[in-house]
Amino acid sequence: MRLTPEINGERLLRRLSDFAEIGGTSVGGVNRQALSKEDCAARHLLADLATARGFKVFQDPIANLFLRREGRNPAQPPMLVGSHLDSQPTGGRFDGALGTLAAFEVLEALEDAGYDTEAAIEVVAWTNEEGSRFAPGVMGSMAFVGAAHPHDFQSLTASDGAYFTEELGATLAALPLAEMRPLGTPISAYLELHIEQGPSLEREGLAAGVVTAVQGTRWLTVTFLGNAGHAGTTSLGYRRDPMVAATLALSRLQASIMPQDEDARLTVGRFSAHPGSINAIPDKVTFTVDIRHPDAASVTSIDAKVRAACEEAALSQRCSVEITTSFDMPPGSFSKIMTDRIEAAAQALGLSYKRMISGAFHDALFVARVAPAAMIFVPCRDGISHNEAEYVEPTDIINGARLLLEATLKSAR
Amino acid sequence: MRLTPEINGERLLRRLSDFAEIGGTSVGGVNRQALSKEDCAARHLLADLATARGFKVFQDPIANLFLRREGRNPAQPPMLVGSHLDSQPTGGRFDGALGTLAAFEVLEALEDAGYDTEAAIEVVAWTNEEGSRFAPGVMGSMAFVGAAHPHDFQSLTASDGAYFTEELGATLAALPLAEMRPLGTPISAYLELHIEQGPSLEREGLAAGVVTAVQGTRWLTVTFLGNAGHAGTTSLGYRRDPMVAATLALSRLQASIMPQDEDARLTVGRFSAHPGSINAIPDKVTFTVDIRHPDAASVTSIDAKVRAACEEAALSQRCSVEITTSFDMPPGSFSKIMTDRIEAAAQALGLSYKRMISGAFHDALFVARVAPAAMIFVPCRDGISHNEAEYVEPTDIINGARLLLEATLKSAR
Numbered sequence: 001m002r003l004t005p006e007i008n009g010e011r012l013l014r015r016l017s018d019f020a021e022i023g024g025t026s027v028g029g030v031n032r033q034a035l036s037k038e039d040c041a042a043r044h045l046l047a048d049l050a051t052a053r054g055f056k057v058f059q060d061p062i063a064n065l066f067l068r069r070e071g072r073n074p075a076q077p078p079m080l081v082g083s084h085l086d087s088q089p090t091g092g093r094f095d096g097a098l099g100t101l102a103a104f105e106v107l108e109a110l111e112d113a114g115y116d117t118e119a120a121i122e123v124v125a126w127t128n129e130e131g132s133r134f135a136p137g138v139m140g141s142m143a144f145v146g147a148a149h150p151h152d153f154q155s156l157t158a159s160d161g162a163y164f165t166e167e168l169g170a171t172l173a174a175l176p177l178a179e180m181r182p183l184g185t186p187i188s189a190y191l192e193l194h195i196e197q198g199p200s201l202e203r204e205g206l207a208a209g210v211v212t213a214v215q216g217t218r219w220l221t222v223t224f225l226g227n228a229g230h231a232g233t234t235s236l237g238y239r240r241d242p243m244v245a246a247t248l249a250l251s252r253l254q255a256s257i258m259p260q261d262e263d264a265r266l267t268v269g270r271f272s273a274h275p276g277s278i279n280a281i282p283d284k285v286t287f288t289v290d291i292r293h294p295d296a297a298s299v300t301s302i303d304a305k306v307r308a309a310c311e312e313a314a315l316s317q318r319c320s321v322e323i324t325t326s327f328d329m330p331p332g333s334f335s336k337i338m339t340d341r342i343e344a345a346a347q348a349l350g351l352s353y354k355r356m357i358s359g360a361f362h363d364a365l366f367v368a369r370v371a372p373a374a375m376i377f378v379p380c381r382d383g384i385s386h387n388e389a390e391y392v393e394p395t396d397i398i399n400g401a402r403l404l405l406e407a408t409l410k411s412a413r
Numbered sequence: 414m415r416l417t418p419e420i421n422g423e424r425l426l427r428r429l430s431d432f433a434e435i436g437g438t439s440v441g442g443v444n445r446q447a448l449s450k451e452d453c454a455a456r457h458l459l460a461d462l463a464t465a466r467g468f469k470v471f472q473d474p475i476a477n478l479f480l481r482r483e484g485r486n487p488a489q490p491p492m493l494v495g496s497h498l499d500s501q502p503t504g505g506r507f508d509g510a511l512g513t514l515a516a517f518e519v520l521e522a523l524e525d526a527g528y529d530t531e532a533a534i535e536v537v538a539w540t541n542e543e544g545s546r547f548a549p550g551v552m553g554s555m556a557f558v559g560a561a562h563p564h565d566f567q568s569l570t571a572s573d574g575a576y577f578t579e580e581l582g583a584t585l586a587a588l589p590l591a592e593m594r595p596l597g598t599p600i601s602a603y604l605e606l607h608i609e610q611g612p613s614l615e616r617e618g619l620a621a622g623v624v625t626a627v628q629g630t631r632w633l634t635v636t637f638l639g640n641a642g643h644a645g646t647t648s649l650g651y652r653r654d655p656m657v658a659a660t661l662a663l664s665r666l667q668a669s670i671m672p673q674d675e676d677a678r679l680t681v682g683r684f685s686a687h688p689g690s691i692n693a694i695p696d697k698v699t700f701t702v703d704i705r706h707p708d709a710a711s712v713t714s715i716d717a718k719v720r721a722a723c724e725e726a727a728l729s730q731r732c733s734v735e736i737t738t739s740f741d742m743p744p745g746s747f748s749k750i751m752t753d754r755i756e757a758a759a760q761a762l763g764l765s766y767k768r769m770i771s772g773a774f775h776d777a778l779f780v781a782r783v784a785p786a787a788m789i790f791v792p793c794r795d796g797i798s799h800n801e802a803e804y805v806e807p808t809d810i811i812n813g814a815r816l817l818l819e820a821t822l823k824s825a826r
Contacts, residue, residue: 089690090696130690132691135691137692168768184585195645228799228801229798229800230610231705232628232772232773233678234678234772236671243663243682243700244667247659247660247663251663251664258649265692268686269689269693275503276502276682277502278632278682278701278740279680279682279799280501280503280799281680281682282682283503283800288691290692359643383646383651385646386641386643386644386690386692387640389640
């Protein structure tokens with residue numbers, strides 16, 4: 001007779017706490033950006049824990065990290081469970097880490113119980129989900145499914161000046177014990193646990209969200225070009241000030257997009273002026289725009305409004321504007337088989353839940369292109385994420401991991 | 414009989430060209446920011462040229478550089494002539510360098526002619542006039558007249574991460590042959606030649622401006638504080654977005670200050686968002702505001718409008734705002750004795766001129782607190798300055814230097 005595998009909540013909470021120290025900030029958050037020394041340290045710790053439990057460690061050319069617990073039939077494609085270990089520069093300790101460490105807890109629970117599965121189960125930590133140090137995000141899963149190739153990113157440099165290719169090489173080299181495997185090893189299914197990063201589950205008092213779809217995301221980089229000049233001597237008639245154009249366009253967009261469509265999201269997270277001198281009119285102003293909407297046509301229509309407003313503002317200031325798309329993830333749906341399994345698992349465990357759409361994009365949306373995939377959300381306090389104050393109740397962490405284990409066992413018998 | 418000193422135009426143009434190579438940019442501009450390696454190299458070259466002509470070299474604790482041609486009576490306070498050698502990050506080759514090198518040409522012309530003066534004449538290159546790497550500007554002249562002390566700047570760091578005290582120390586140490594003298598050595602008068610940095614002289618076809626006053630300048634640093642959050646999941650009602658507040662405030666100010674007062678100048682040259690992630694609502698947005706007006710009361714009233722607009726915008730976005738003043742130079746007038754001398758010199762040379770107010774601030778305005786001072790402006794093409802495309806006609810350069818020599822001789826006989 002075999003034991004029923006059980007999540008060890010204490011161990012999972014301790015692991016979360018241990019990983020939160022890697023890149024931990026003074027106020028309890030995490031700065032563990034993709035391919036940084038801190039990211040390498042977190043990967044190293046996870047690989048060491050896996051090796052200690054007898055799991056095999058693999059990485060692929062984009063540095064996706066895989067921890068494999070062998071199945072009875074090694075020839076079958078594995079079931080994949082996981083998330084990411086990289087964080088925002090002022091991120092929280094649960095975004096990504098929870099899903100990765102809960103998946104690892106699933107493997108450990110199976111190992112503790114001596115519970116064999118037919119196919120292997122692998123934990124994955126995808127590379128650069130956040131996209132804050134090197135844009136775009138979800139790089140690892142994009143490369144895994146063939147939607148991008150590592151070569152596509154070779155000219156990237158980080159905001160801290162680091163080169164992508166060098167940092168990727170250093171990250172791979174930091175795990176010499178990991179066996180290299182090609183991109184896109186076949187898998188049978190994918191599950192990812194994540195915090196909601198929004199307030200709805202907490203407000204409705206639910207233990208979990210069964211994520212059926214993800215809203216679309218598009219990232220634009222807007223550059224206004226004008227004419228540098230002396231702040232004190234250049235009168236209005238002689239100014240071609242890209243700062244005036246940029247703030248004019250943004251104030252109009254901020255007043256017209258989100259207030260008119262409650263499903264729309266418009267965020268400007270990065271903004272710089274060149275040459276950045278207090279007493280010189282800038283010659284160049286650059287900012288990013290993050291557009292989200294559950295409906296593909298609305299993403300396109302917001303994109304068009306951004307372009308029109310920027311062009312109108314540029315014209316009014318005798319400036320020019322260039323707009324490029326740096327990331328474009330259409331809205332997408334998850335596998336009904338997988339969401340039904342999560343739902344059945346929640347019912348079996350007696351956990352309250354609802355079906356819902358994700359406001360954030362996730363690696364799962366790309367993985368869904370090559371295998372049945374779905375996600376489980378757990379509540380986070382006040383919906384706060386991408387913020388050092390991010391917090392998840394221990395009960396919700398443990399229930400999330402139990403649900404992940406149960407849903408995993410429904411897929412990998 | 415003594416020779417009449419004559420400006421050597423060819424030599425002056427060659428010197429300008431030589432100095433433009435120090436920090437020279439690919440499009441003919443200059444990046445020679447204060448206390449940088451390039452600034453040190455320019456100081457070194459000027460000191461070497463002075464030594465070669467037998468002039469004495471001094472520096473003071475804020476690294477103002479003095480080149481002294483001795484007078485018949487060394488006990489008399491010297492007449493001071495000069496400008497600055499530092500540039501904006503994407504600056505032109507004439508802003509500062511013209512006034513410094515024309516002053517040095519005056520010394521060389523006197524030396525060539527064996528023309529003795531009663532009091533010594535000294536060329537000065539003031540430290541950090543621009544204030545782009547370390548704010549505020551006109552640091553050297555402020556410290557010279559006692560309006561600031563080097564200690565006041567000891568906590569400054571540059572946008573490139575350098576520490577002010579280290580860079581100042583390195584700059585002083587790079588000229589070991591220069592004799593150290595205390596701040597504020599007495600002087601009898603001060604003259605400064607500079608490009609207009611505005612279009613009026615060129616448009617009116619005049620060779621020179623006799624500068625009678627300088628408009629006031631005030632620099633503010635505005636910081637909006639909000640709440641970081643996830644770009645995809647945070648709906649409008651939960652946002653406290655400092656970027657929205659900042660662009661709202663700026664778009665209102667840009668529409669209401671300069672269009673309503675043709676003497677007013679409002680420039681936002683520096684702007685940043687923290688943490689600077691594409692897909693995170695920022696928690697902090699910071700920008701600078703440069704306010705100018707010839708009338709002191711108007712500077713104060715524009716300052717009040719900026720504060721009111723920022724506070725209103727912060728309130729509307731449930732953010733807070735902090736505003737600090739980093740530099741405040743009230744409008745000021747130059748010495749009538751000195752402007753009369755410049756005017757008489759222009760008439761003697763048959764150069765067209767007008768009396769005018771400066772739109773830019775200059776070291777001369779601080780020096781005017783301790784000695785009779787005035788400035789000479791020469792035209793620059795299209796009024797363009799703080800820009801790599803800055804250009805001055807050779808004729809205007811040489812006429813400017815001739816006028817500086819003539820006006821200097823009227824003050825230092």
